[in-house]
Amino acid sequence: VTIALTDIDHVGIAVEDLDAAVEEYRRLLGVEPVHRERVEDQGVEEVLFAVGSSYIQLLGALGPDTPVGRALASRGPGVHHVAYRVDDVASALDHLRAQGARLVDEAPRPGSRNTLIAFVHPKTMGGVLVELVEER
Numbered sequence: 246v247t248i249a250l251t252d253i254d255h256v257g258i259a260v261e262d263l264d265a266a267v268e269e270y271r272r273l274l275g276v277e278p279v280h281r282e283r284v285e286d287q288g289v290e291e292v293l294f295a296v297g298s299s300y301i302q303l304l305g306a307l308g309p310d311t312p313v314g315r316a317l318a319s320r321g322p323g324v325h326h327v328a329y330r331v332d333d334v335a336s337a338l339d340h341l342r343a344q345g346a347r348l349v350d351e352a353p354r355p356g357s358r359n360t361l362i363a364f365v366h367p368k369t370m371g372g373v374l375v376e377l378v379e380e381r
């Protein structure tokens with residue numbers, strides 16, 4: 246059972262106002278959105294900007310009682326999670342479980358862009374919420 250990170254898939258950034266944040270990223274960083282998607286089961290709407298082979302992911306909450314809504318209420322806007330790309334999320338989870346890591350997701354689940362994802366608890370990762378992403 247192994248884990249092999251192949252890239253930084255994205256950095257997830259919680260924002261209060263998604264449309265306003267998209268305009269700020271356009272104006273300040275000269276980037277254009279390449280993808281926008283509502284992910285109901287995660288309670289978010291996301292916008293992706295491509296940077297090299299990675300993305301910046303802006304996250305707007307679909308309501309206060311969602312993970313991003315709660316993060317905005319407790320910590321305000323800012324970096325929410327770091328996502329690493331892997332070839333096989335299930336195998337990466339098996340590896341982490343064997344290493345005693347605390348997992349948010351015990352099994353891979355569907356993410357945006359038809360990916361498979363799983364979250365690792367920040368308690369295990371030095372205070373950083375980590376996501377694993379497998380492209381299909």
Ligand code: CO
Pocket residue numbers: 255257302326328376
């Ligand atoms: Co993410």
